[in-house]
Amino acid sequence: MSPNMVADRPSKLGWLSALPPAALALAFLACLPTIAGGEAIRIAYDWVPSLGIRISFLLDGLSLTFALLISGIGAFVALYSSVYLAGHLHLGRFFFYLFFFMAAMLGLVLADNVITLFVFWELTTVASYLLIGFDHASAKARRSALQALLVTGAGGLALLAGLILLGFAAGSFELSVILTQGDLIRADALYLPILVLVLLGAFTKSAQVPFHFWLPNAMAAPTPVSAYLHSATMVKAGIYLLARMHPALSGTEVWIWSLTIFGAVTAVTASVLALRQTDLKLALAYTTVMALGTLTMFLGSEASVAVAAAVTFLMVHSFYKAALFMVVGIIDYRTGTREVAQLRGLAGVMPVTAVAAAAAALSMAGFPPFLGFIGKELKYEGALAIASEPMFVAGAAVLANALMVAVAGIVALRPFYGARLVTPKAPKEAPVRLWIGPLVLAALGLTFGLTPSLIADNLVQPAVTAILGRPEAVKLALWHGINLPLLLSVVTFALGLSVYFFHQPLRRILISLEARLPTTGDRTWDGLLTGLKALAAAQTRLLQSGILRRYLFVVFASLALAVGTTLIVTDAWRFSFAWSDLMLKHWAVVALIAAGAMMTAVVNSRLAAICALGVVGVGVAMLFVMFGAPDVAITQLLVETLVVVLVAVAMLRLPDLRRDPAPGFRGLDAVLALCVGAAVSATLLAVVAGPMDRSITTYFEGASVPEAFGHNIVNVILVDFRALDTFGEVAVVVVAALGAYALIRGTRRTREKSGGRP
Known part of the structure; x- marks a missing residue:
């Protein structure tokens, strides 16, 4: 007996446990004459109107059949559970899981919108995970629940992609519309990807070979769960999906x-x-x-x-x-x-x-x-x-x-x-x-x-x-x-x-044959999980080494590779630029910025490096002034000054910066820096060389005065149109200032306690 069971304690729920599903079954039975007469019942509410997503439900012959099975058998299972699990310390939790699953399954078979259907599909996955692993003290139950969750969850992700493509191909996410567009969908170039993705979702949920192994393992759940989820309802969700999509995808x-x-x-x-x-x-x-x-x-x-x-x-x-x-x-x-x-x-x-x-x-x-x-x-x-x-x-x-x-x-x-x-x-x-x-x-x-x-x-x-x-x-x-x-x-x-x-000798033969098989579905699954864990461990050892320099190198190398590959594949690096338009003052500022960047990279003094970096910021501010943005230039100068002062004060407490003894390491960093700089510069030049989309500019020019009553468009954008964004930026600045203040104040107190010694 399970440690969570108390022998011979009668359940207080009794016959009442069957009332909710029985009431649902009677309500669906009341709809039987209407559906048998050839009509359908549809209810719809807007959910995400901008995306065309609605919470809509459809009761027709197929959904009514499933709804009656779910609610009718659910009533008997609930009644059965009130005795079978009587005395269980978590009986109330069990009934919550059971009714949660019942509601999710009913939502799935009644959904008339593919996004709504997917939401309920995933809810059944979560509910079945909770029910299969109900005896959480059992390692077998935990393993089986996780296996069911991962297999059906992976199929659910494929199904989501398939349903989205199906909605695009049909021009609607409403099933009642999609099912009338069968010829259009089958003629669409997306038909084959849609079919493969939908079948993956259905086959994993309904345990088709080679995904069949998870369902027998799910028998680790209590018997009422097996009677309900894995015979009458959950595993037939994939069958329902195939039946529902028949008019759109079959033939x-x-x-x-x-x-x-x-x-x-x-x-x-x-x-x-x-x-x-x-x-x-x-x-x-x-x-x-x-x-x-x-x-x-x-x-x-x-x-x-x-x-x-x-x-x-x-x-x-x-x-x-x-x-x-x-x-x-x-x-x-x-x-x-x-x-x-x-x-x-x-x-x-x-x-x-x-x-x-x-x-x-x-x-x-x-x-x-x-x-x-x-x-x-x-x-x-x-x-x-x-x-x-x-x-x-x-x-x-x-x-x-x-x-x-x-x-x-x-x-x-x-x-x-x-x-x-x-x-x-x-x-x-x-x-x-x-x-x-x-x-x-x-x-x-x-x-x-x-x-x-x-x-x-x-x-x-x-x-x-x-x-x-x-x-x-x-x-x-x-x-x-x-x-x-x-x-x-x-x-x-x-x-x-x-x-x-002759089943006994046949069983012995089958057991012998199974023992000689190189693998089974269950053993293959264990091997896949073991390999995944080994891959994760190797990846963690490689990427999560604890060395900050390596982290930065990987991040910037990935950036350079992604940006550079995109520029080459899209042929965006082939741009023309009017270099002759640049004047001597422009080249002077560029030289100043380049000198500051070079000094930042080669000096050994942290203070000199941060000051050189400040030179780069001053050069950028000068560019803003030259091209008619004095307010942005002032902001740039203030930020650069603040950064130099604060970082310089903090760095006074750090040890001297010495050369890294590793030979050739700085050269590798230099190559990476050149690659990142080249990729970012090429991207900027490609953007500048391309046609300017003035739609946003035109909108702000026309809306600044009549809507925000401001003639300074930049200020209007910051204070009115992007008020929440600006508020977030101000909050970040305040937090940074508080951190800097705490750092400086802490440094002063440390000096006072040490008698002024560094």
């Missing part, structure tokens, strides 16, 4: 083959890995990855039956997977173990849980008359309707579903039947708040299987219409006659049952 060869290949490989790989697991919860996690791969594979198609199969399977999977996760949690809660080898014969002492498990497992395996059977038949029909590669998709679906039949038997039937085994805790039936959720969800799978028209007309058809962007008629039936999908179902059952009976 191209890149879309079709990307989703088909990644989905098929993910489905088959995850099914095989599920068979290898001995932990019931981990096996279910891999079947979730299989379901996500299947959904991705079918969303790659344009065929309405394939999309209908995806929507139906989305609902089927949500019902049985949430139920089975909660069943596994009950088994662990009552027996103290989730290892399949230690569990047999629990049906006699846990009859209600056994019924819920059996019903959910039969739906997962696709047996009639459950909704899972209809979903599987529809998947086969949709696979055969995919024009690009029907046999490839159908073969992948058959293999994955057959392995799911075997895993369903291992996870949900084997622990309850056969001779009883001794478990760490004496098993007994769970309280009603634990088994009511899985029982109701399993019963829904049976109810909708017997009466599929309940969801066909009200949920599946509106969702398919929203995904395809055109009206589609969808019919679900338990019996379609003897046809090829039925024959594929028979093959699936036969193959699945064969695997189930």
Whole structure:
């Protein structure tokens, strides 16, 4: 038991914990007739009008389906958590995280603006990180939470770039507008970058190969979290994104083959890995990855039956997977173990849980008359309707579903039947708040299987219409006659049952093969993190050496390289300048500035160096006078005088400046100084030689008198148009003056205490 748990302390929340999500579910159910009638509900508010960003929400067939799953299953998970985590010291924090995630997920599926969608997308990432790492005392939970955060967060950054490009290509950030611009977007030069970036976001969130490893590791979270985030909601955010973007991005060869290949490989790989697991919860996690791969594979198609199969399977999977996760949690809660080898014969002492498990497992395996059977038949029909590669998709679906039949038997039937085994805790039936959720969800799978028209007309058809962007008629039936999908179902059952009976030797073979693999996704991730840390350490040793001279050298070298490269690449260094316009007085001032700079670099006395630097400032002030800016020249002289006096006083307390004994070091500094000076000078000359943009000058000339009542434009700019900027500069000067005063005063006091000795 976790150190944060207090045994047998009942939760005070009880049934009240399910009220908020249940109320939301009822509110969404009230919208069902409107959405089923072909209408959509949209609410919008201006957020950043100057950027065209609005907080807008859209409720159509697709978003309503997800909203009902999120709120409905969320109600059962909240009720389940009130018992499963009863007595936990941080139960209140858990419910805050859970409802925070629920709100973020609802915002994601209801968002009608891509920027709003991204904000909620990232909120789900943060909330899932908090939930996965809820048991913060566990190193495994912390590692899994960080892994989920980094993988999905990196995908989120790619998604943000893709959504911004999508908004530019469509001319709007509103999804309701973007989804009507499919032909325009697909013809745009940005289509391929948009597609790649959006797919990266979706694939990382929904754990497609090669990003599949983070989701099973996320099973370190408490079982209610697994039942909610990683079966019914969070991991399906990527599936929602693919479905939502279908009208705008689908129909191209890149879309079709990307989703088909990644989905098929993910489905088959995850099914095989599920068979290898001995932990019931981990096996279910891999079947979730299989379901996500299947959904991705079918969303790659344009065929309405394939999309209908995806929507139906989305609902089927949500019902049985949430139920089975909660069943596994009950088994662990009552027996103290989730290892399949230690569990047999629990049906006699846990009859209600056994019924819920059996019903959910039969739906997962696709047996009639459950909704899972209809979903599987529809998947086969949709696979055969995919024009690009029907046999490839159908073969992948058959293999994955057959392995799911075997895993369903291992996870949900084997622990309850056969001779009883001794478990760490004496098993007994769970309280009603634990088994009511899985029982109701399993019963829904049976109810909708017997009466599929309940969801066909009200949920599946509106969702398919929203995904395809055109009206589609969808019919679900338990019996379609003897046809090829039925024959594929028979093959699936036969193959699945064969695997189930021989799953133990097959598991040993898979374990042996996995041990011989050079790497796995999880080990590769650890290697990447280790390499990243090593790179960071090497970079820190190189750049953060603690030597100020090296820091300055790197900064100025980077400046010279960046500016010089820009000038060369843009061909801006090829400028012409009227050198003949320069008069003798100008050259005299330039010579004065050059002499001051040279003296600053070569003298050994700090006082002489600062005075020479003051000569440079005086020369700059003289240039201001020559070119008609006496007020700026006065400011320059005052600043230079102040700097020379203050720094000179401070430097009197420093030791003598001696030559650096390192040979050749000063020469390297000189080269760097020449490069920086050349780059900056060339930039200034290029700017001066180019055409002058007088738009800002014209504005200030016309606005100074009528708006600010001042004829001195420079003063007006400083005091009126840039008042806050000037206030900030004054504050900096005041702080610098206070620092100088403290420095001088501290020096005087030190001398007084030392008897006047330096």
